[in-house]
Amino acid sequence: MTIVAGCDVGSLTSKAVIMQNNRIIGSSIIKSKPRPGDSAEAAFAEALAAAGLAAEQMAYCIGTGYGREKINFVDEVVSEITCHGKGARWMLPTAETVIDIGGQDCKTMKIDKNGNVGRFSANDKCASGTGRFLEVMAKVLNIGIHELGGLSQKARNPVTLASTCTVWAQADIIKFINSGVPLEDIGAGINSAMAARVAILVNAVKPEGDIFMTGGVAKNIGVVATLEKLIGKRIKRARKADPQIAGALGAALIAMEKTS
Amino acid sequence: MQVFHDAATQVQCQSIMDWKQSGRPVVGYTCSYTPGEIFHAADILPVRLRGIETDGMEVGDTYFGPFICSFPKCILQLAGKGKFSFLDGAIITPGCDGMRRLDECWRKAGEDFKGIVPDYFYYFDVPHKSEDHGMSWYMDEINALIEGVERHFQVNITMDKISAAICEFNKGRRLLAEIEDLRAKDDVVVSGTDVFAATVAGTVMPREEYTEALTAWVAELKKQITSLSRGKKRVLLIGSVSDEIDLFQLIEDTGKAIIVGENLCFGIRYEGCEIPETGDPLSALASHYLGSSVCPRMYGKYKERLQLLKDRINHSKAEGVIMQNIRFCDLHGAENALFKRDLEAMGIPCLRVEREYGPHIDAGRMKLRINAFLERIDARKNPQRRRA
Structure with missing residues (x-):
């Protein structure tokens, strides 16, 4: 099954979500570091560890958040407004x-x-x-x-x-x-x-x-x-997941669309 | 193209400096209501005043205060820093209250910064209505302006000279209209940034030099076949006064959009419309500069302005409209809200953003909103690709 990731580098916290088959299999929330690239790496590593996976296993990865342009490992970047819309609808399908x-x-x-x-x-x-x-x-x-x-x-x-x-x-x-x-x-x-x-x-x-x-x-x-x-x-x-990861989740959902 | 970019991005551009070198006067003006033809007829270079290249606001803030549009403040800042030392005259018009205040603020600043107020400093009043009485008032203002220029610069401005100036300006206007047609095609061969630079250049360059350069550029564009619009969203940019090439670049540098039209004060909305070359030249100028004005400062013309916008959207096949207004610009801030209401109701996506002018533009914040907006248009075009 295809595994995808979303990474949201915010000004205060950075989040990452790993998804497989429309399910969250790993996520992280860390305090953002001075350099957006470092925040992304750390959040991604933590989410990967939670999922027990390696970066190479990701089929597609989308970056978002104010630091999105500085994330090296993503395939594409999308604005956080679009990502939060996607993430919110997944968390509450009637939103x-x-x-x-x-x-x-x-x-x-x-x-x-x-x-x-x-x-x-x-x-x-x-x-x-x-x-x-x-x-x-x-x-x-x-x-x-x-x-x-x-x-x-x-x-x-x-x-x-x-x-x-x-x-x-x-x-x-x-x-x-x-x-x-x-x-x-x-x-x-x-x-x-x-x-x-x-x-x-x-x-x-x-x-x-x-x-x-x-x-x-x-x-x-x-x-x-x-x-x-x-x-x-x-x-x-929110009941399905922490609302704080909605941006990263939306990014992962868009990554999933790209691979389907 | 380089000559246009130089003229559009430098206050003291080479074209102005060359003119000055020849010993002929230069007069700055602040608003699109000032007929440049009158100055051209007197062999004076009309230069539209701009606020680019400001790197601080200590002069502007001192005389204007903080709660006002940053465009006239930037003009005053440049004046205070001596950037307009090439001016032999300046015309201030009440395009809006901020611009009107530039008259008194510049004069007051001149008491503290010696030599920044040109010898010929003229307040050119403009009515807010273009019905008969407004037109007659505006004609009086034009006549008074001509008399004042003749007296101060010791020149003779004949009707024949004004007619010839209208013909010369029209050459550029026709060329810009040709560019508008090129932008309306499915495959657009020119960026919005380049077109805007060429349009802004027309407000500062000597007209004959401009016509020559524009003729060559349009001929070049007609040979272009590489499409710059494939896979990009076609966007219209409207709102507050802007002469900022950076703003266009900010949108087009996303790689997701091409600006296929604009409705901006420095843009094609005035520069692209011809003036009748026969009949009384002063009436023709008045009908164009006041009668055809689509600025929100004009009373009772919202329907005409909305129709113009719809026409531009249809002509350019724009898929969305970006509406910007400079902070404290009530005229465009209020009008953009109405435009958004009416255009969204017609199914045209609109983005409203408030911003600061020029070098104070907050690029990061703007980029987020613009990117989200372009993604919104994309999702409308390809809803199946974006299923949750």
Whole structure:
């Protein structure tokens, strides 16, 4: 059976997926290194090890993500917007609207039944509404980024950030910490600010049908729950795989199409 | 072709410098509403002012502030750095509010940077409507401009000279229209980047020299048989003012697209349309420069502009439209949203991107969106190849 791979080099994390017969047989998520080529090699090696395979056994490999042009071992590169559409449809076969929050950008897209992207909208040149925003805020709170989502559920009086600008919001948070505001309330405020920013993009593509979220932020329940309230629709959860690997998965799916 | 690329990518290009060397004046202008024929008739070289080659924004930001389109700011930046020292005059028009403000910002900057304001510095007003009263106002402005040029440069601009200038400019316009027909063929033999460079060159080069070079190039193109469009998506580029060859290269360097047409202020939308050579030359100029304007600054003409866009899409067989607007360009930002709504409803894929002008273009972010857009067109063309 043909084995293919997809590699997604993002600004914060790099992911790789190995697929055979439409099934994921190996995957990885690593923290991105300064050089995109090094990130790709490391993520690919880890996914290969998980699958117990060697690079030579790959029939086709597609690269994606901001560092896609620097991956040496791929046969072709495809934009991450296209890959996330494909990956999302595989994870949720009824998905029609996809929200992808990556490390340094945020995209929303409409997809057809084949996972092909139709209309899409992306944030413009600002860290607000991206994974980087959450990373910076978690650092200020001195917690892990994965802990941020849970704070929303414990919050009693969530704070409101005066600005969604990453720099100004940081200053706001320091002020709240110094005023003795509980960590949960600050965390919930951060998640809400993030969701409010993303909601603007989501509404821009007029979400329809089942909505699915990809990227690392899809695992932040605080952001997802607030976003659901703001757009007035439920966002379906990923069950078949980690939503963070959707880009690499989509790349592998396109690689599979190329070999079929 | 090289002469066009040189003229399109250098503010102080050789053609302008040669003209200057001959002792004849050069007048810069900021907007497509300025009839270049008037200056040509006075043996003055009209040069459209541009913002390329800026490597900072300290002058532009100081006088304009941060929340405004970067195109007029780049012009002011270059002026402040002495890049326009070859100018004997400058014409500022209210193409948009940013451009209108260039008049006062340039004058104010001139108080701090001595010698950057040319001796002849003229505000050429342009109405926002082209109905009778607007046309009559615009005619008054043209007459006042002619009088001002005659007085300042001690020249005599006769109607015969203006008619001759119209004929000379029309030669280039006809040649550009021929190129448009070449681009409409199934096999396109010329890149969008080259065509745009040739079009932009026409806004700065002496007209006779331009006509000669363009004649030779078009003859060369007609002999070309190698198709540059096979396997590529045919794209139309529209939106905010652009004279950036880099922007065209960014799209065509993806290897997935060829730009088969544009509707840009520096592009063929004005440079490719002829002006009647008979009758009153001033009325002909006014009808062309104001009456045929398809700029979103003109009131009540959205339907005409949409129709023009549809015609261009049909003529060039474009498969998708890339709509760009410079940050804070409300005119094109708003219009692009309407175009996208109406064209998508007709099944034409559109991409809207907001960006900074020229050297401040954020190539990585733009490339991601452009690549995804081209993949979207590809998926529409080959849906069976992309099954999940």
